[in-house]
Amino acid sequence: MLVMLIVVMYLTGCFQASYRLEKLTGISGVRLVIAVLMAAVLGIWLLRQRGKTLYHVCFSYRGKEHELVALLDTGNDLREPISGKAVCVVEESSILCNILEEKEGVYMIPYHAVGTDAGLIPAVKVHQVKIMDSGGAYHCQEMLLAVYHGRLSAHGKYQMLLHLDYLKERNGLC
Amino acid sequence: MLDFNWPAKIYWFLCKDRLLPEDTENELFYIGGSDVLPPPLNTKEENEMIWKLENGKAEEAKPVLIERNLRLVVYIAKKFDNTGIGVEDLVSIGTIGLIKSINTFRSEKNIKLATYASRCIENEILMYLRRNNKTKLEVSIDEPLNVDWDGNELLLSDVLGTEEDIIYRDIETEVERTLLTRAISRLKERERTIIMLRFGINRSDGQEMTQKEVAELLGISQSYISRLEKKIMKRLQKEMIREE
Numbered sequence: 086m087l088v089m090l091i092v093v094m095y096l097t098g099c100f101q102a103s104y105r106l107e108k109l110t111g112i113s114g115v116r117l118v119i120a121v122l123m124a125a126v127l128g129i130w131l132l133r134q135r136g137k138t139l140y141h142v143c144f145s146y147r148g149k150e151h152e153l154v155a156l157l158d159t160g161n162d163l164r165e166p167i168s169g170k171a172v173c174v175v176e177e178s179s180i181l182c183n184i185l186e187e188k189e190g191v192y193m194i195p196y197h198a199v200g201t202d203a204g205l206i207p208a209v210k211v212h213q214v215k216i217m218d219s220g221g222a223y224h225c226q227e228m229l230l231a232v233y234h235g236r237l238s239a240h241g242k243y244q245m246l247l248h249l250d251y252l253k254e255r256n257g258l259c
Numbered sequence: 260m261l262d263f264n265w266p267a268k269i270y271w272f273l274c275k276d277r278l279l280p281e282d283t284e285n286e287l288f289y290i291g292g293s294d295v296l297p298p299p300l301n302t303k304e305e306n307e308m309i310w311k312l313e314n315g316k317a318e319e320a321k322p323v324l325i326e327r328n329l330r331l332v333v334y335i336a337k338k339f340d341n342t343g344i345g346v347e348d349l350v351s352i353g354t355i356g357l358i359k360s361i362n363t364f365r366s367e368k369n370i371k372l373a374t375y376a377s378r379c380i381e382n383e384i385l386m387y388l389r390r391n392n393k394t395k396l397e398v399s400i401d402e403p404l405n406v407d408w409d410g411n412e413l414l415l416s417d418v419l420g421t422e423e424d425i426i427y428r429d430i431e432t433e434v435e436r437t438l439l440t441r442a443i444s445r446l447k448e449r450e451r452t453i454i455m456l457r458f459g460i461n462r463s464d465g466q467e468m469t470q471k472e473v474a475e476l477l478g479i480s481q482s483y484i485s486r487l488e489k490k491i492m493k494r495l496q497k498e499m500i501r502e503e
Contacts, residue, residue, distance in 0.1 A: 166295075166296070167333075167345075167346050167350060168345060184358070185321065185358055185362065188355065189355075190348060190351030190354070190355060191351055191355055191358065192354070193296070193325075193326070193329055193354060195297075203297065205296075210351070
């Protein structure tokens with residue numbers, strides 16, 4: 086509802102502005118041009134809103150820096166069973182992680198999903214996490230990453246699923 | 260990049276950081292959490308898995324053996340929860356121990372998997388605690404002590420202080436050095452030799468000679484050297500003050 090109100094006010098404002106500008110400059114085409122430009126800006130902004138946000142995530146794992154694209158998946162409620170800490174998911178190939186040779190700690194995360202009643206997925210802890218979107222960055226000391234042995238995005242658009250908890254400030258996680 | 264015409268290119272460029280509905284092809288990611296760890300294997304299942312482990316089907320057996328012995332890891336890890344380390348971190352270390360035990364288990368050693376695994380799990384946790392205790396007291400100068408929400412880091416090197424006059428002290432030393440070198444160069448040859456030998460100047464090892472050694476070298480008595488030295492020092496002092 087609020088969005089509709091804002092859109093209406095925006096368009097009205099555009100018309101007013103273009104009308105005044107036309108009067109000021111005395112050129113008859115100006116109004117149409119301005120109106121079209123402003124409508125275009127609005128149109129692009131609306132189109133962008135349709136998509137789900139992708140984030141750039143940087144973290145340090147086993148001393149190496151990694152930078153990946155992550156999708157915020159609100160359907161992800163994975164948690165480490167003892168601490169209740171939220172868990173994100175990452176493609177195994179993106180961080181070159183072999184659980185059987187892991188040295189620093191493997192967290193086994195139970196889950197259930199469509200097609201799997203009782204599954205367990207191994208997770209590792211990564212550090213110095215930075216999550217960036219077009220607005221800014223969130224910082225986190227540690228994050229749990231469940232290692233998925235397949236591909237998350239068939240088109241390779243993202244390699245990680247982000248958990249909503251990591252975007253909330255002062256949630257005790259970071 | 261994709262081989263589109265330019266309107267499509269603009270569209271793609273503007274929507275680049277978005278995952279649009281037409282990109283997702285039925286990628287269902289509902290993943291719910293769960294609290295319970297899987298139950299242990301019964302004897303028959305365990306024997307079957309161990310057989311697979313040692314007869315070419317290890318890749319199939321290992322995940323099952325790991326998953327079905329996690330409750331053992333939790334049981335052992337809980338014994339250490341008074342050490343100040345979170346239980347979940349202890350369990351994660353214990354899981355490494357469990358994985359190692361499964362990687363190295365030999366049924367011909369006549370030991371039950373649970374017994375062998377328990378030892379490996381406990382061992383791994385103890386090693387971790389020892390490592391942790393050693394490094395707990397050490398903090399790296401460059402490692403952030405704290406990170407606030409904007410990502411500003413507090414480094415130890417920011418907090419460590421220096422004395423305020425440290426720059427000036429070095430400059431004063433430099434100046435004094437110059438004055439001294441100049442003053443020494445103005446001494447008579449014998450006086451200069453004595454000073455350089457007594458204070459190890461111009462020697463690669465900086466070795467200073469005693470008055471007796473210098474006396475022997477120059478063929479004069481040690482007491483004379485002592486008197487000369489006193490005179491030279493006074494002269495040098497006067498020279499340096501004069502220069503200033």
